[in-house]
Amino acid sequence: MPLHPVAEAGVTVVDWIDERTSLSGAGRWMMFRKVPKGTNWFYTLGSATMFAFLSQAVTGVFLAMYYRPDATGGAYESVRHLTNEVFLGAFVRGMHLWGASVMVVLVFLHMGRTFLWGAYKYPRELNWIIGVVLLILTMVMALTGYLLPFDQRAYWATVVASNITGTGPIVGPYLADFLRGGSEFGATTLSRFYAIHMLVVPGLIAALMGAHLYLVAKLGTTAPPWKKVHKDVKLDTIEA
């Protein structure tokens, strides 16, 4: 039976791209992997974290259309305007705000899963290390994002957080100065946090997430620890 012309057109376009990129092979390699027996819902926590990140990225881009990193009052005012007056503003801001906590919780659950499964062992140590960096970057996102509404809570939380940074021996005080952009919470602290929050760290997270997933596809996932290696009955009888 001939295909519907619309479907036909779709196939043609996909074929045209694939002939020039061979992307379908990569897609198959990524999507149609063998997974171990006993794979269960806990294996979805990594993807769940990834979707939390994507949700943050998309909602964040739209928040950036209204947000102004202005420490003399513009920042607070722009968030107030977005929340109270913009259509769906409160909703999208709420998604970003609650989504941030969801992402942090999911990262920890995912880390707990890979820990309890022993998935950090050879040959997956590098993926664990990339995971640790992703965890730290996620926390950096949470920290820098918290300042942006620039209300009393945001301000004092950041004062305290940068002071805590300063209590690290030797390097702490320098790191704190770097974070604040000076020895005092000053005019550039907010714009610094804004740049880190919306440009530096999301880029790093996206890149490292790519590396993380590449290694997952390349190495395969770990079988649950309670699955015993299947004994080959025939081999056993020969040996006996």
Added chain:
Amino acid sequence: MPSKHDRYKSKYTVDRQVPGAFEGETITRRRFMTGTAHTAGAVAAASFTLPALGLALAPVFEREPHRWEIAGPVDMFPDDNYIPVVVTLAAGIGQVGKTTVYVRKHNAALDTDAYDRNPRTHPFIALSDRCAHAGCPVRWVPAAERFACPCHGGVYDILGRRVGGPPPRPLDRFFTRVSKQGLVEIGPRYSVNSELKPFSPRGPGEPLDGLGQYLYPAQFDERK
């Protein structure tokens, strides 16, 4: 058996059986070109990375100019009670750049330690409201003659010395002076250890007794 071409080959490469270099040349052309291309790439990358890094790191080294902020006329401040005044620490960002300083007149009966007993150098005592634990704003409670921190229960006495809670050192102080017009002026901040010995300003949470002063060195961007 060496071939005829070997006569023209550089001794630097012929021993290693690599083709390319001729007599007198110390490196093959291929390696030279690769090296040149890599160097050009590194120079190009450094030309935007280094300025950007410098911009981001500059505040760690930059030294702020000293500000002297007017607190009020001399007789506004008693010598047995603190008066809160608001001064600007960082200019250009409105309310956020301001901080509260607790000021009182020098009191010969109270300020007896070696470092501030001279009323000529310390005509007024000005304490920072920033808790030495994590930087929350402390409140002066006159009835109890204590500073109390709302965050984790840090308590300080009338000299700003810790008497309870987690703060690792006393409250920071500010230099003071009296202008010709008879106005008290608040100068740069400095930190003190438990004996009220002055140090260059440190961040909250950084101890200054014993090992602390070495673990938390003075910063480039602060006066010594």
